[in-house]
Amino acid sequence: MTRATAMLPAPNLTGRARRGLLWAHRWLGLLGGIVVVLIGLTGSFIVFYREIDAALNPALYTPAGREREATLSEVMRAAAAADPAPIATILAPDRTWPVWVVIHAHETAKGRYPNRWTTMVDPSNGKVLGRRDYINAFSLKVYRLHYTLLLYEWWGKELVGVAGFMLLGLAMSGVILWWPRPGRFWRSVSVRKDVSLLRFVFDVHGTAGFWALLALTVISMTGVGIIFPDVVPPIVGLVSQPTADPSPRIEAPPPTGTPPLSPDAIMRSAQAAKPGMAVAMLSPPTETRNTWRVQFRAAGADPAVRARGAIWLDPWSGAVVHDRTSAAMSMGDRYLAEQLWIHNGATFGLIGRLLVFATGFAPLALFISGAIMWLKKRPGRIRTGQRV
Incomplete structure (x- = not known):
């Protein structure tokens, strides 16, 4: 923050307008605070949920050797023998999960969260390391708690999206109410010693809100975009027109x-089509999409960014039917594809992930400090002999 920024005048609010904004900020925070806090804490957890899952389940993620001797065809045959349900997605080994993770689509009742099981296959020998109920594993259950509040059947995902809008409103109203008078910027973004408890709580609230403001705004905006995918494209289109995410079919199959x-031939075709990239995920043809979908990330890239772009391949010829990798996408498409990785910080590497992890605790600090101030009714009536 520069000196010039610190001297910016406070927003010109009348007493009535300020009281109205304070009332809205207070009650929005108190009524929606529990949900926002829960989303924040679970968001911190899932920044590293894959690492946590691997640490909690070493038997599922420890291959017998470092070599990758098993072919994709062998992996799929082993997984199908362990679980006959259709294979929806195959995750290639990476540094975090150094095994093949095969996701099976089990029958799901209408309106329920998709029923998915996983089979882990050792890449060194093609043997099954284990299988489990994917959506009810601990780490994934926390992920679902963050994404749907475990209320998928009762508009839980939409409620999380509404909480994202609430967080945006709290951030914007909070910065207006916090805005310091000229010359008091640094005093307004630090927690002072030797002050009353109420003054200390007030400082914590303002300081936590300011330093987390940018990250909370970005996280809430990208979260809203993920939950409500139809909201963001028109806005992005003002700068760069995005295109519809396709699910291409071969209209005239042989x-x-x-x-x-064979899956191995599809893998070779994908690698030949994008020689400078690593295959991250593969999705076999389905009833509605009769093509292979292969997702990539840059070779050697942090596996926290699970994939950046995809191609669709003809299952009979291996030809590329559609290319949606970065080089073929508009700027708007690239932003929409990157939203999840911006949301969890992975776009910015380990530092970004750590920043998002820490930011997830900010709503808790803001809710507790705000509740204490509310219990005191009028935090502005601080009359102490300490420096203010």
């Missing part, structure tokens, strides 16, 4: 009985 390429 005659019935023509054998598709």
Whole structure:
């Protein structure tokens, strides 16, 4: 913060307008605070949920050797033998999960959270390390708590999106109410010693709100975009027009009985199509999409960014049907594809993830300090002999 910024005049609010904004800020925080705090704390957890999951389940994520001898075809056969349910997605080994993770789509009742099980396959020998109920594993349950409040069937995801809007409102109203008088900026963003408890709480509230403001704003904006995917594209389109995320089909498939390429051949076609990138995830053809979807990330990139872009391949010829990797996307498309990684900090590497992890605790500090000030009714009536 520069000296010039510190000298910016406070927003010109009348007494009535300021009291109205304070009332809205206070009650929005008190009524929605518990949900925002829960989302913040679980958000901190899931920044590192894959690492936590691997640490809690070493038997599932420890291959017998470092070599990757098992082919994709062998991995899929081993997974299918362990679980006959259709394979929805296959995660390639990386530094965090150094095994093949095969996700099976089990039958799901209408309106319920998708029922997914996983089979872990050792890349060194093709043997199954174990399988489990994916959505009810501890780490993934915390992920679901963050994403849907475990209320998927009762508009839980939408409620999380509304909480994102609330967080934006709290951030904006909070900075207006906090804005210091000229010359008092640094005093307004620090916690002072030798003051009353109420003054200390007031300082904590203002300081935590200021230093977390930018991160909370970015996290809430990207969170809203993830929950409500139709909201952001029109806004992004003002700068760069995004295109619809496709699910391409082969409209004129070969005659019935023509054998598709093996998974290994599909893998070779994908690697040949994008030689400078690493295959991160593969999704076999489905009833609605008769193409292979292969997602990539840069070779050697942090696996926290699970994938950046995808191509769709003809399962009979291996030809690229559609390219949606970074080089083929507009700036708007790239932003929309990057939202999740901005949201969890992975776009900015380990430092970004640590920043998001720490920011997840800010709503807790703000809620507790705000509640204490509310219990005192009028925090502005601090009359102490200490420096203010």
